[in-house]
Amino acid sequence: MVSTRHEIPRAPDKLSGAYRAVWRWHFYAGLIVLPFLMLMALTGGVYLFRAEIEDAMRRPMIEVAPQTSAASPDRWIASAAVAGGGAASTVRVSDRPDRAVAVTVTRPDQSRVLVFVDPHDAQVRGVVPAEGLTETISKLHSLALVGTWANIVVEIVAGWAMILVATGLYLWWPRRRQAGVVSIRAKSGRPFWRDLHAVAGLYAGGVIFFLALTGMPWSAVWGAKYHQLVSEHGLGRPPAPVAQSWEHAAHGQGPADAGWTMEDTVLPGASHPIAPSLERVLQTASTSGLARPWTISIPADHSLTWTVTRATGRVEDTRLVYVDAGSGVVKADVHYDQFGPGAKAFEWGVAVHQGTQYGWLNRYVMLGGCIAIWILAVSGLVMWWRRRPSRRLGAPVAPPGPRVRAAVLGIVLPFAVLFPLTGLSLIVAVVIDLAARRVAPLIFKPAA
Amino acid sequence: MKLAILAGALPVAAGLVLSACDRAETPAELAVVQPADAWCRPTPNGRDVTGCYLTLTASRNDRLVSVSSPLAAEVEIHEMKIQDGIMSMSKLPDGLPLPAGEAVQLKPGADHLMLLGLTSPLAIGETLSLTLTFEHAGPVGVRAEVKQAPIAHGAH
Numbered sequence: 001m002v003s004t005r006h007e008i009p010r011a012p013d014k015l016s017g018a019y020r021a022v023w024r025w026h027f028y029a030g031l032i033v034l035p036f037l038m039l040m041a042l043t044g045g046v047y048l049f050r051a052e053i054e055d056a057m058r059r060p061m062i063e064v065a066p067q068t069s070a071a072s073p074d075r076w077i078a079s080a081a082v083a084g085g086g087a088a089s090t091v092r093v094s095d096r097p098d099r100a101v102a103v104t105v106t107r108p109d110q111s112r113v114l115v116f117v118d119p120h121d122a123q124v125r126g127v128v129p130a131e132g133l134t135e136t137i138s139k140l141h142s143l144a145l146v147g148t149w150a151n152i153v154v155e156i157v158a159g160w161a162m163i164l165v166a167t168g169l170y171l172w173w174p175r176r177r178q179a180g181v182v183s184i185r186a187k188s189g190r191p192f193w194r195d196l197h198a199v200a201g202l203y204a205g206g207v208i209f210f211l212a213l214t215g216m217p218w219s220a221v222w223g224a225k226y227h228q229l230v231s232e233h234g235l236g237r238p239p240a241p242v243a244q245s246w247e248h249a250a251h252g253q254g255p256a257d258a259g260w261t262m263e264d265t266v267l268p269g270a271s272h273p274i275a276p277s278l279e280r281v282l283q284t285a286s287t288s289g290l291a292r293p294w295t296i297s298i299p300a301d302h303s304l305t306w307t308v309t310r311a312t313g314r315v316e317d318t319r320l321v322y323v324d325a326g327s328g329v330v331k332a333d334v335h336y337d338q339f340g341p342g343a344k345a346f347e348w349g350v351a352v353h354q355g356t357q358y359g360w361l362n363r364y365v366m367l368g369g370c371i372a373i374w375i376l377a378v379s380g381l382v383m384w385w386r387r388r389p390s391r392r393l394g395a396p397v398a399p400p401g402p403r404v405r406a407a408v409l410g411i412v413l414p415f416a417v418l419f420p421l422t423g424l425s426l427i428v429a430v431v432i433d434l435a436a437r438r439v440a441p442l443i444f445k446p447a448a
Numbered sequence: 449m450k451l452a453i454l455a456g457a458l459p460v461a462a463g464l465v466l467s468a469c470d471r472a473e474t475p476a477e478l479a480v481v482q483p484a485d486a487w488c489r490p491t492p493n494g495r496d497v498t499g500c501y502l503t504l505t506a507s508r509n510d511r512l513v514s515v516s517s518p519l520a521a522e523v524e525i526h527e528m529k530i531q532d533g534i535m536s537m538s539k540l541p542d543g544l545p546l547p548a549g550e551a552v553q554l555k556p557g558a559d560h561l562m563l564l565g566l567t568s569p570l571a572i573g574e575t576l577s578l579t580l581t582f583e584h585a586g587p588v589g590v591r592a593e594v595k596q597a598p599i600a601h602g603a604h
Contacts (some may be wrong), residue, residue: 075549082482082549083507122549124478124507 008368017399018407019171024396025408026167027384027428029160034377036143037442043141044211045370048355048363050134050231053092057133061126064096064118075122076101077298079114083124089255091278092311093119095292097166100125104256106300136234142218155219159415159422161212165205166411167375172198192256205370212370214349222422226346233285235342242325251337257295257311258320258351262334267322269331278326281306288321305331313356344371479584480507481546486592488576490559491569498570499599500561500578500592501554511583513543519576523563528558537562541582556597 046053047381055062077088084105089112092102100116107113112130117123136145143150174181182202185196217223229235249255249266258265278296283310285294297307305322318336323329348357355363388394416423480533487504500523504512515523525540546552554560559577572575574594581587 071549075547077549078551079507079549081504082480083478085480117549121509122547123509124480124548127478364519 001150001290016407017401017404019175020396020399022167022405022411026164027396027431028169029164029167030377030380031384032159032429033164034158034380037161037373040141040154040157041309041370041373045135045139045367047141048367048370050137054132054134055379058116060128060130061116061128062100064098064100064120067120068243071120071122073101073119073282075118076119076311077278079101079122080105080117083127084113084115085299086113089300090298091294091296092257093292093294093296104130109338111238112144112222125257130436142267144281145338148220151218151220154242154414155216155222155419155421156425158212158215158219159419160425162209162419163412163415164211165201165209166415168201168205170411172202185193192388193379196371197376197383200372200375200379204369204376207369208367208373209365211353216419217346217377219351219421223418225342228344230340232344233340235340242362247304249299253299253304255295255297255307255309258309259315259318259347261339261347262320266299266301266307268303269305269322269324274326275304276302277328278325280328281308281323281325282348284308284323284330285321287332289332290319290321313354315344315351315357318347466543467470467584479510479586480510481505481510481512481580481582481585481588483564483580483590484551485571486578486590488563488592488594489597490572490594491566492593494569495546495562496566496569497564498506498563499556500576501552502561502562502592503553503592504544505551505579506548506582508548508584510546511543511582512519512546512584513583514581515561516579516581517563517576519570520563521567522563524562524564526560529562531539535589546582 013118064303071089077091079192081088084103084107086105086107088103089106090104093371094101101119105113105115109367114128114130114132115124116128124346137330139145139245143154182199184199186192187193190199195293211367217226230354244340246265247268249264254264254266255262281296282294290308290310293311295309297309299306305323308321308323310319316336318339320332320333320334321330322334324331336344336347351357352362355367384394416426458548475510477538482503482505484503486500488500489498491498515525517523526537527540527545529536529538537546540559544552552559571595575591576592576594578588579587
């Protein structure tokens, strides 16, 4: 398996042409999506600890002395509105008595700031931009920082990540070779990196596949289509209360922390003559048995009801109460149990992807996936570097033939069909591959 | 070696994140008072005294300590009390407390601002500038509209 720099990289002769073809695809797929995967693993790994990072960064302004008494919640939002120079749009109330209330204030120019208020005396403790560092990390993760079009790249990368796992599994499959299968055998050199790559892939491949798959609902084409199918077939949000109907929220006006199923769903029915009151809304939340932490959304449109959600990160805790902020009457009460199977599936996927569903273990398994991506990327790069011939890319060479092509397509095609953007990029890749094979011999001496 | 570098990558990233802490403002920077609905009564018959009213909301516990106007020699912060059935008006010696988040209303028949020694009469439709000084928040300028008192029942 060890080859010197001047040799053409080559799988052992007993390995089939199909093996070499799959290797070739694994190589190219890896090469292309590597930088993106590494970026997503790094940002994702950090984002798993978003709550701790935000807590640590904002400790001086969010830590308050726990007290039994509390000022009226209406004073919280009045203080926040004054300090933020706008109107309160969302309020997050922690389940910890030593944490400030976080109020998002929307200014007249639609910019937003986050204002921390001591719940005990309604005094403002800090004002920060609503788009903090963790939002930037999140936007890097989704490439939204580059532009909304870049979301397409994420979708392609996620599809190719799944292809990498599948082709990687094929390459890992033990073939009575003297190579690491479940543990690293080689001590040094390229075999060590090959073993490391194979073993890390074995243990983390499932997590990486899962992260790629559950990341898909965020994507521009596949994700949008999935959400559309779920809602068209009644597999998503529950029906609206009797004699009423859900309305689609204007941009940025939907309930916060409500999950995706309900995020754009607003309900009219606020009683106009009575001034809305956060105090009344929270009393209603308490008497409805909704435990903290709460996120309250205050729509700019006064005809809409306010919402209180319980956001713990575990899907079965998901609950969303629509309250008439004037009268305090519950207009709708939505539970996770009422969601359709389609909504349940992706809400669960999202919660596990973000590491919040099953406590610390969930988070560290996902972090393990992120670290494994880096190990796989670096070991893959080292392997390639060590055996690459001088002045050539040194891609594995696949012998031509229909059987070889069938082996590759058998692995790759299902993903191309399930994830259209990935399929489209695959067609592009095949065309480039064919063109390269025609053109390359004209430039270089035939490699094999 | 490379593995060690790798293993260090995430904590280093986390450290970078932490070092970019949000700057914590001092309480003084966070203290803001927002005035609303400022108005003054007109001065018919050549009087040089009038009452002004407004609503103040503070972001932190604060106090309105003094008020000035270029059109008045002096502005006093008054409270209205009813003692033994007699309504009396007196200057608030320590100013007007503004608990955080509470809309403190200065209105006819209650706490109000008293403008003394007006340099010119105030007619309906004119505006008058007031500068409010607080214990913590920075000074705030408001323009008060000169108008008749709203009908008591409709007042809010």
